[in-house]
Amino acid sequence: MTIVFQKTRGLTDVETHYCPGCTHGIVHRLVAEALEELGVLDMAIGVAPVGCAVLAYKYFNCDMHEAAHGRAPAVATGIKRVRPENFVFTYQGDGDLASIGTAEIVHAAHRGEKISTIFINNAIYGMTGGQMAPTTLVGQKATTAPYGRDEAHCGKPIRISEMLATIDGAKFVERVTVTSPAHVRKAKKAIKECFKVQIEGKGFGIVEVLSTCPTNWGLTPTEALKWLEDNMIPYYPLGNFKRPEEVE
């Protein structure tokens, strides 16, 4: 019998705790496959965030650190400066990266830190039960924005990829999603390209993944995919914002 699909060695056998239909799981698989396919799994050191992916250190089959909320890029900096020969990545949510950890991500990018970041933008604080994130869309309801996000009160959602793309040290910036098999393939390609930027020593790379949180959006998994496509993609356009010329 020919094997058509096999679980990547990049993931452990631990069952994940993600809700049904949550796209965190898909992204985990893509990251793990990329690590394995690029031959860096055995020298990889990952940094897990505080957020729904807090237990990522149990799921990725490589050395891992669990960081404080938002501090993953600083932790990754410490690791990479000590172990420049290793592959170092962070996996962070939008509360983690785009709110409490903005200083850390901006300055890691600014220093051209040779690390790679996977940024899960689900427009909500998933883990703590659906509070407003800096990425929550205008009008979108959250437990701390019960009447919907009001621009006059707390501004518009932050576009991290566009912002980081303006920083010289950031060499690879792309926004993808995983709402269809075609998008999943594109997302994986972006993750691998981003990782190569680190492997080739070129600087900082980030892939923003528009993700679903069916649980806190109050939608079924399929409704959530559609909501993302109809509402998030228009505000957060997909595509590459930056890549080193040689990789093009």
Next chain:
Amino acid sequence: MAKVLMKGNEAIGAAAIEAGCRYFFGYPITPQSELPEYMARELPKVGGVFLQAESEIAAINMVYGAAGAGARVMTSSSSPGISLKQEGISYIAGAELPCLIVNIMRGGPGLGSILPSQTDYFQATRGGGNGDYRLVVLAPSNVQELVDLVIEGFDIADQYRNPVMILGDGMIGQMMEPVELRKPKQRELPPKDWATDGTKDKRKPNIINSLYLAAEELEAHNQRLQEKYKKIMENEVKVESYNIEDADVVIAAYGTISRIAKTAISQLEKEGYKVGLIRPITLWPYPYDEFEKINDKCKGILTVEMNTGQMVDDVKIAVKGKFPVYFHGRTGGMVPTPDEIIDKVKKIYGGEI
């Protein structure tokens, strides 16, 4: 090695490099900036890395990453910056990582002043960050002791997988004294087989973590930590004491204030007073047992600090109500003088306070 004249802050850097520390992450703040400046100059010469972080929060989290990856690593700051580091310190203690943290204390609360103080004693010895954890806190009183404690501090950190803090009181950072970089006592240091350096497909992943979601697991983790702290309390207490078997009054003071206390004591001796001294060198673990050696006829313990009364709590714990405990402190950058101390001791003698 011949003795060289060094400023306290720079001597810390020289001692750290001597101890094999090759990574420094920090953020500028007076009165300790000579230390990061020294490291920025010297670390690249020995193949090390100095990195100025975007904040103290980032700096301590870089230390967390570097320590987890197996490096000898340090950071330094002064009071307000140490406040920002508390989050990271708690994570480092929880994940049981070795590192050295230097606090050259200045006046507080808030922005306070840049003048010397000892106002972070509570923060250093009682936590500061969240959770039931302990730092080994070392309080040098001269520059030679400062370098000795920095060098030994890295070994203590590695032996117990625990953060170690050097608590200096502002004056020591600026003071110039002759120093010699000496080897500390030999310790059996465990291998860092827990460090993250890539599995190389030869072992299970190493995980640096302080999260234990199950109640029983977190309790067990805390019990392990407490057992470790007990060992540190048994093995690592350092204290200097003088004449406590015979003294009528015993002064308790640490850091550079103990030197002022010594000046007062020799003056008092010339006048016929019998005054002893207990100088804790480790503020945690605190030398509680040393106070048991004080003779029964002692009239009282005078704690002298550059704050409004912090270590005095530990002195009260130590004497268990056996002797009256008095306090003399100056703060805001004001330094207790020998005359003030002499006056207080005479009042205790005369039963006036």
